[in-house]
Amino acid sequence: MQALETEQAPKPGESIAEYVRRLRDGLGLTQKQVALKADLHVQSLGKLERGKTTKLNRKTINGLAYALQVPGEYLESVYKGSSLEVAHAVKFCPKCWVPGTPPDALWTNVRAKFCFECGERLRNRCDNCNELITSLKHRFCPFCGQAYKLKKPKF
Template structure:
């Protein structure tokens, strides 16, 4: 949580469209970059940014959170007018997650402890240095270089 840039949290008076657009520009991404990373249609993103879509479905929400590298809860909280207090909620199954893909939304559920596919305990910290995992864009921990994915010697 402490690693997250407070600028990236939604402002109380910001609409979903304004927020997404601000994040996207902050990351220096074009709409085409974002839809590719998020796995959604360009038209969908356009509608959201123009304020014509006010509510995100789960898939879009997880995809955009991944593409823009913010916790899904930020996107969900936009428009509610409440300040966000988000624990570092990026969790994934080290066995089922594929490098370069968005994590399954069921892993990111705050209540989820184990993988719904294989039952393995979900991982939210680097097993090497215990730093919270804030991005799954990389396959290795930026602090110590440990691979985020499972290896047989790791005990979670």
């Protein structure tokens, strides 16, 4: 059960096209079967899976969520992550995150508010200047130079 849920959760950096295709493959369904269940044109689904669709409305997201048996929030977060600036922000635990690695999917999950490891409140803004953090490729805030990772107190 747990393993299945993790499988279904979007992976960091996954596009909506890749995500939908992966879920559909995982269920062993054809585009036609998913389109029918999601109440979509099979061409629309094909376009979506090829990354040609940039706009999805709530009805489409809900239909796809139903057809692919995942929470609508999953699809929505992937969709927003690939198309909206603000949702580009990455959420992570400032204590457990290892600089230079991508954030854990359990942090970036839309419903996650606290770290699964240590209970720290997850962060998607710079602690110092409050700018949205859009990439963890960098270790420091490009706006103010603050390190993203909390330093462990020495004593």
